[in-house]
Amino acid sequence: MSQTIRFFLNGQAQDVSVRPDMTVLDWLRNAPRLTGTKEGCAEGDCGACSVLIGDPAGEAVHYHAANSCILAMGQIDGRALVTVEGLKGEQLHPVQEAMAENGSSQCGFCTPGIVISLAGLAAQRGAARAGLAAANGEANDNDIHDALAGNLCRCTGYRPIVEAARKVLAAGGTTIAGPQVAAFERIEPHATISASGSTFHQPDQLGLLLQLRKERPDAILLGGGTDLGVALADYHSDWDEVISLAHVRELRAIRETENHLSFGAAVTWEEVLDRIAGFYPSFATLIRRFGSTQIRSMGTIGGNIGTASPIGDGPPALIALGAEVELASLSGHRFLPLEDFFLDYRKTELRDDEVIASVSIPKPKEGQEFRVYKISKRYDQDISTVCAAFSIIREEDQVRSARIAFGGMAATPQRAGQAEQALIGTSFDLKAIKACSAAISAQFKPLTDWRGSADYRLEVAANLAERFWRDVAGELVEVMAL
Ligand SMILES: Cc1cc2nc3c(=O)[nH]c(=O)nc-3n(C[C@H](O)[C@H](O)[C@H](O)COP(=O)(O)OP(=O)(O)OC[C@H]3O[C@@H](n4cnc5c(N)ncnc54)[C@H](O)[C@@H]3O)c2cc1C
Ligand code: FES
Ligand code: FES
Known part of the structure; x- marks a missing residue:
């Protein structure tokens, strides 16, 4: 058991003894006094606290932006x-230089976080350019907007910032001055860290995780901490005992078989996005709107299911795709259709000694059409008012099977059974869609809250069936508003 947390801070190895549940933001600002990292919202929303986290990936160190306000010290x-102070060596980092030259630097709260997010994007592009990481084509404005979606400016606007980013990317991206892959051997994660009454377990195998889970049913199971970290930061909750999933090999694995894609529960949304885009482009569009790059690089697919929120974005899409969830304990593994996992508001099938081990998604079948729509007040970095997912398989112009699922319409993510029946056996015409919409209106009794009234939710949900029909008919193109 170690009493210290070991990591590289701006390239220098550190051994720090603090409670592992202290936020990285609090530590940065109070101990080494690196106050370039700011506190804005303290709940993962504004990006003022952005830092870069680096992990060895093959021959390169992969850097991504993260929100230090909801990140616990044990997680690093x-x-x-890397903080904004660490970007600059003898000279300004190319992103800092481009921001300064272009007149892009704005208020002192947001600018450091903006620089960090763009430096993360530029490092990823630089690694891809050097052949050290995969790249999906050349970087474009969408990548820049994605990188900035978690950095909220309420004063001036993004145009000069985007222009500065274009310059850096046009020059081929950059690197981050920091440790080489081999240096990470010196700071291997500890199995257990314990300091000042907070204990952080980091098992690296499923067997060890399940043993810990059985012995410590009250310990917090921590995925990426993007849900749990908000409570940590906002409500100053203490984590006396944590079991982190981040290093469990089996939970970090992505497997592909002839008919399925399977994601370990600790796979992040950013990693899911990379793999799912080629199979279900509409799901990829949804994931790009999931929080921000910071949130997607930390938040996991298992955490989205484990949190059992009625407005989580993953479950409706996964249920419509027929995903199955694997629950594991020392007594064995069981596999459930995802819709059967959710029992009631924040109540699930998960037993005290179990963890979510993986989620398996069938690959697309011939004749399948799948779309998922997120309706929220803002395009990026917002929670769904309604999330609707539709999947049909057609054979000889007839709907052979249909799966429809909604978030935001009930206490749990739910399938719309009658609406599915209204489509099966039809030629997928407007009459069938009207019947499908009517069945949706009849099934759900959503709540009114500040995101939307019950009537609004019902109307939107019913109308989305028609939107799906028109999309499949090729009448509408994917637009920014959905
Ligand atoms: C700013 C912000 C924006 C967000 N935007 C979105 C959004 O657009 N859409 C959306 O759906 N969500 C969003 N979220 C919520 C959150 O990011 C997701 O739910 C994410 O997938 C949670 O994953 P995590 O690994 O961070 O979960 P954690 O916070 O680590 O855990 C969440 C819960 O799941 C449990 N858990 C985690 N892993 C497992 C496991 N393997 N087995 C059993 N239980 C487990 C934990 O014990 C905890 O109860 C947002 C959050 C923030 C802060
Ligand atoms: S302070 Fe706003 S995201 Fe962390
Ligand atoms: S740059 Fe801070 S509010 Fe606009």
């Missing part, structure tokens, strides 16, 4: 942490 054990 064995990793590299």
